[in-house]
Amino acid sequence: MSQLIASRPARILIAPDSYKGSATAEAVARNIALGWSSVRGQDHIQLAPMADGGEGTIDALKSIYPSADRRPIRVAGPGGQPVEAEWLYLPPAFGSRGSTGVVELASTSGITLLEHLSPLDAQSTGFGQAIVAALEAGVSRLVLGIGGSACTDGGAGMLQELGYRFLDKNDKPIRPGNRGLSDAVCVDASAVLPLPENGVVVLTDVTNPLTGPNGSAAVFAPQKGASRQDIPLMDSALEHFAALFSIDPQTTGAGAAGGTGFGLMVWGADMKSGAEEIASLLNLPSRVKHADLLITGEGRFDRQSDLGKVVGQLRRTAAAFDVPVALVAGAIGSETEGFSNAISLSDLAGDSRSAMADPETYLRIAGAELASSFAASS
Structure with missing residues (x-):
């Protein structure tokens, strides 16, 4: 030394x-x-x-801005059950870019919120609900930490809360979780909420693509309870879902948080290294x-x-x-x-x-x- x-x-x-x-x-x-x-x-x-975008992201940013306001919210957890969560409001005084909302996927759709792992059915709905709450509060910028996810739904649950509609062959909404992705035959984006004026920054610790041998299902789904037999089916469902959009599923970071990274790319968000971004702020x-x-x-x-x-x-x-x-x-x-x-x-x-x-x-x-x-x- x-x-x-x-x-x-x-x-x-x-x-x-x-x-x-x-x-x-x-x-x-x-x-x-x-x-x-x-x-x-x-x-x-x-x-x-x-923090790197996962559990503790709000706490890390709160330590930088002690006067920031924790906003409690009840959302649908990854298993559909209600969970108590929060997002962080940073007032305009913290910068010239207006107010910022910080939302953490781990506290809304995170794996620690499940009593029993549910790889095919876990959903990102609650994360989307917290994002909407921040938008409704009038924030002009979003910072989204997406580590620690329980789901492999390609961000479909989150996107539905943002106004996307995914319909099956009978014009019915698809089932939640990865299980429903293969049923999607069309997407209606006519009522999608616009991004806040100063954009959306996504903090992640993952560079994996959405699909393939290094994709979300192959690499991370086993940690979420998926069996060896589940993996190819889950990967195929993600590939089917990705075909509805123009975003390349092999894009770096698309596989983050069970494909929530991909879903946020669809919405128009920018991906950044969570650890690098928070280290810079500190x-x-x-x-x-x-x-x-x-x-x-x-x-x-x-x-x-x-x-x-x-x-x-x-x-x-x-x-x-x-x-x-x-x-x-x-x-x-x-x-x-x-x-x-x-x-x-x-x-x-x-x-x-x-x-x-x-x-x-x-x-x-x-x-x-x-x-x-x-x-x-x-």
Whole structure:
């Protein structure tokens, strides 16, 4: 690690993602900091809870704009059941582009909202309802985080809330979820809501296309409960649905959130890297540059972590400034080359179940271990 002047406290930047279903990014950062301070209380610690468009996006943006207004809303969850959610209102005072509405798919149509996974029937309807609520409030710009989805419906549920009508051969609305996509024979876009005047920015951590071997069904549907037999049928349904539009289903990012990325492209939204966008809003490149150590993390570190997610984005940023970066993850399932240290909470706890049952304790232990290692090498 960096060789420090003995009299100068170290500058530690802690910028983790949330541990999905276990701990918020703020809780992760705070507990790592507590553990670190128990060993090196003299150091300067900055917390920068992160997100990449999935769970925690609203929390991350709320930390940047503390006066922003959380707007509660009840929507149809991914299984059709009502769920309590929220969207974030950023007043015009936060910029010259007017007010902004931030909507998070994870809190409206997310996988953690399902008691039992439902790969063929889960829908993005609630996400669309929250978007409409923000539009009705008069926002002039939308920021949409689309990670953590439960559905593989191509965004059809969301698009229906925005005014699209998908009809089957009997001129009836198609069934919800991926199951209904193959029934669609025509689309009526005559009553579609216009985009707000300053546009729609979509934050995503996924670059996959909608269909094919690297598509939404093949890569992500198994995480949502799909069987091996389900995958080709789901992919075929997405391909059939995509043929109703002029958007190429192989477009980068179209497969995000079970194809909700594709649906938002149909509406006219712009796709951006969620981790990169939020890091920029948090001024992280400058903060990393002046740090002696960056600590980041996520629930599970694996081969996908470098593909648009928080950990990969921050590791590249740190490398550009020759700043060492340490990883604290719930579980580690891939090589950790490029990190100065890597700690798995599952290893600390003995198994993943114990780690998830009490993540804050093991995060503090991890923070203390990193501080001890840093002290030994400084």
